[in-house]
Amino acid sequence: QVQLAESGGGLVQTGGSLRLSCAASGRTFSNYAMAWFRQAPGKEREFVAAISWNDGRTLYADSVKGRFTISRDNAKNTAYLQMNSLKPEDTAVYYCAARAGMFLVRRGYDYWGQGTQVTVSS
Numbered sequence: 180q181v182q183l184a185e186s187g188g189g190l191v192q193t194g195g196s197l198r199l200s201c202a203a204s205g206r207t208f209s210n211y212a213m214a215w216f217r218q219a220p221g222k223e224r225e226f227v228a229a230i231s232w233n234d235g236r237t238l239y240a241d242s243v244k245g246r247f248t249i250s251r252d253n254a255k256n257t258a259y260l261q262m263n264s265l266k267p268e269d270t271a272v273y274y275c276a277a278r279a280g281m282f283l284v285r286r287g288y289d290y291w292g293q294g295t296q297v298t299v300s301s
Contacts, residue, residue, distance in 0.1 A: 181205045181290040183275045188295030191265055195299070199260040201275030201292060212278050213251055213258040214288055217271035217297075226285040227273070228260060238283040243269075265299045273297050
């Protein structure tokens with residue numbers, strides 16, 4: 180089993196930036212795709228971005244393209260989400276997720292972190 184722990188959330192102004200981190204432990208990290216999801220109050224979980232285990236392929240939700248960048252450092256067993264040009268509608272709890280396999284998908288993730296709050300004020 181893979182254990183995931185997010186960090187880096189906080190309160191920022193509209194137009195500001197944050198970088199979220201997801202530290203992974205347990206199973207070998209290199210065989211897992213990593214992803215970020217978010218959930219705003221009263222709403223369902225929403226896919227944000229995903230990255231493949233080793234070849235750098237990425238997938239983004241339309242709402243964050245051009246503003247957010249997902250990356251990973253396999254040597255550190257850590258994935259990141261760099262969030263720029265933040266908007267109030269980005270306010271949510273952000274969750275890190277992982278799944279085994281080579282394909283990038285928007286669902287079907289097996290392992291989840293505890294979440295970190297991101298609040299963007301206007």
